[in-house]
Amino acid sequence: MAPVEGTYDYDLVVIGGGSAGLACAKEAVQNGARVACLDYVKPTPIGTKWGVGGTCVNVGCIPKKLMHQASLLGEAVHEAAAYGWNVDDKIKPDWSKLVSSVQNHIKSVNWVTRVDLRDKKVEYINGLGSFVDRHTMVAKLKSGDRTITAQTFVIAVGGRPRYPDIPGAVEYGITSDDLFSLDHEPGKTLVVGAGYIGLECAGFLKGLGYEPTVMVRSIVLRGFDQQMAELVASSMDERGIPFLRKTVPLSVTKQDNGKLLVKYKNTETGEEGEDTYDTVLWAVGRKGLVEDLNLSNAGVTTFKDKIQVDTKEATNVANIFAVGDIIYGKPELTPVAVLAGRLLARRLYGGSNQRMDYSDVATTVFTPLEYACVGLSEEDAVKQHGADGVEVFHGYYKPTEFFIPQKSVRYCYLKAVAERTGDQRVYGLHYLGPVAGEVIQGFAAALKSGLTINTLINTVGIHPTTAEEFTRLSITKRSGLDPTPASCCS
Numbered sequence: 001m002a003p004v005e006g007t008y009d010y011d012l013v014v015i016g017g018g019s020a021g022l023a024c025a026k027e028a029v030q031n032g033a034r035v036a037c038l039d040y041v042k043p044t045p046i047g048t049k050w051g052v053g054g055t056c057v058n059v060g061c062i063p064k065k066l067m068h069q070a071s072l073l074g075e076a077v078h079e080a081a082a083y084g085w086n087v088d089d090k091i092k093p094d095w096s097k098l099v100s101s102v103q104n105h106i107k108s109v110n111w112v113t114r115v116d117l118r119d120k121k122v123e124y125i126n127g128l129g130s131f132v133d134r135h136t137m138v139a140k141l142k143s144g145d146r147t148i149t150a151q152t153f154v155i156a157v158g159g160r161p162r163y164p165d166i167p168g169a170v171e172y173g174i175t176s177d178d179l180f181s182l183d184h185e186p187g188k189t190l191v192v193g194a195g196y197i198g199l200e201c202a203g204f205l206k207g208l209g210y211e212p213t214v215m216v217r218s219i220v221l222r223g224f225d226q227q228m229a230e231l232v233a234s235s236m237d238e239r240g241i242p243f244l245r246k247t248v249p250l251s252v253t254k255q256d257n258g259k260l261l262v263k264y265k266n267t268e269t270g271e272e273g274e275d276t277y278d279t280v281l282w283a284v285g286r287k288g289l290v291e292d293l294n295l296s297n298a299g300v301t302t303f304k305d306k307i308q309v310d311t312k313e314a315t316n317v318a319n320i321f322a323v324g325d326i327i328y329g330k331p332e333l334t335p336v337a338v339l340a341g342r343l344l345a346r347r348l349y350g351g352s353n354q355r356m357d358y359s360d361v362a363t364t365v366f367t368p369l370e371y372a373c374v375g376l377s378e379e380d381a382v383k384q385h386g387a388d389g390v391e392v393f394h395g396y397y398k399p400t401e402f403f404i405p406q407k408s409v410r411y412c413y414l415k416a417v418a419e420r421t422g423d424q425r426v427y428g429l430h431y432l433g434p435v436a437g438e439v440i441q442g443f444a445a446a447l448k449s450g451l452t453i454n455t456l457i458n459t460v461g462i463h464p465t466t467a468e469e470f471t472r473l474s475i476t477k478r479s480g481l482d483p484t485p486a487s488c489c490s
């Protein structure tokens with residue numbers, strides 16, 4: 001029987017204890033609501049599972065950044081010799097030690113998260129939630145089913161990696177959900193997919209001494225500025241990461257020696273090929289976790305395994321909202337999920353009217369040479385403002401610290417995409433080089449505040465940094481002048 005209006009167990013039940021759900025639940029409690037947060041992780045096909053905190057903490061940003069850092073450290077150790085350190089040139093990483101350090105950190109974050117929820121008086125329920133009606137949910141717990149009623153629900157269930165629909169994909173392949181806790185070295189790895197996850201994982205695997213190959217179905221980093229995306233791919237190729245272009249996998253089989261035989265096909269020529277690998281990593285995108293929710297019981301409609309919301313994160317059912325990766329058509333990033341979740345709670349319980357602004361969100365692809373950007377790509381700026389309305393300032397640059405170890409500066413490049421006339425409002429900033437996220441974060445605030453080219457080039461740089469290169473931009477693409485710097489200090 002449906003609960004009587006006004007007699008619910010909670011004001012708010014949040015389904016999903018990841019970045020979006022936790023931020024929303026904690027903010028709602030701070031604004032006086034009685035809140036429960038359900039979180040449940042289904043194991044991967046090979047049995048990997050994890051604790052509360054969602055994708056970012058357990059199988060996303062955090063372990064990825066730590067493995068990226070491990071790979072950068074390996075590079076730095078080799079550079080150290082050129083700087084006068086006596087370094088044993090036979091150093092190699094210990095995969096199992098790396099995995100256990102990463103997993104220990106994650107477990108400590110899981111623990112802190114639970115303590116934080118208890119301190120903030122959010123009731124944490126370790127159960128899989130599914131709707132009975134628009135005010136009622138059943139949580140499947142280890143101890144049995146529990147029925148929970150609430151005035152309001154926030155769906156923050158995120159997504160999980162997809163597997164391609166080919167023989168052997170699920171039996172023999174792994175995804176990013178398994179990689180960061182893999183109990184053996186990945187070895188020679190086929191990374192299928194050239195989005196964020198594919199490129200980042202291939203990047204750190206190479207840095208750790210393994211042999212990744214990236215299989216690209218169409219283009220690299222779809223949705224990103226394609227000049228920058230191709231520079232990212234070239235910088236990886238220069239480090240010895242091969243790209244199999246216009247290629248899709250056909251099947252995976254396990255050979256008697258334990259190696260995985262992958263058959264594949266070139267989509268342009270139709271030519272088929274095969275190779276053997278120790279690991280096949282699917283990085284072919286993620287799907288929203290709508291299936292278990294029984295959304296039809298609550299009347300919530302879905303769209304391509306996601307949920308469509310309005311500008312207040314409301315679904316088509318008045319008391320049900322959705323935030324984070326599960327919503328359709330918005331950036332799937334942790335800071336987006338956190339801010340959207342927090343603002344939603346403030347609107348629901350804090351009397352706020354502030355809505356989430358999903359535009360001009362800065363992001364970084366943590367490849368060996370990192371790429372960060374904010375605002376429009378060059379092609380989107382041209383689409384929106386016309387080729388005659390857009391000016392692109394660009395330049396290659398040479399990070400000071402690259403000289404002594406003679407690191408390649410070939411792909412250290414940045415550009416500002418701007419209005420062509422008037423105040424020359426900056427539409428987008430793109431940077432390929434070291435510590436890209438750290439460089440772009442501050443510029444993102446400037447761009448959101450209406451940055452112009454005039455302000456940018458009249459900002460005094462901090463020398464010698466790579467971020468200062470944005471203040472030194474003077475060459476436009478349209479001029480055809482050589483964007484390679486002659487000197488660094490004058």
Ligand code: FAD
Binds near residue numbers: 041130159335
């Ligand atoms: P999630 O964090 O996925 O949380 C959803 C939670 O709900 C999960 O714990 C899930 O198990 C649970 N759940 C699902 N269904 C139910 C149910 N029916 N009942 C109860 N619980 C349920 N973003 C960045 O900003 N920077 C990065 O560097 C970055 N790196 C990434 C690297 C990888 C490998 C991946 C996979 C993602 C990365 N992301 C990164 C993206 C980021 O992790 C996500 O955008 C973010 O975690 C989304 O948060 P969320 O709360 O929407 O979903």
Ligand code: NDP
Binds near residue numbers: 217364365
């Ligand atoms: P993406 O959607 O970014 O990339 C998926 C890739 O897989 C594309 O190259 C796609 O090719 C390819 N692909 C899809 N299906 C197939 C198939 N059947 N066979 C071969 N290739 C296929 O997904 P990711 O999983 O990389 O990342 C998901 C999201 O997670 C990102 O959008 C991002 O928001 C978030 N994330 C953020 C990170 C960060 O902030 N640094 C890091 C990692 C993830 P095609 O272009 O042809 O479709």
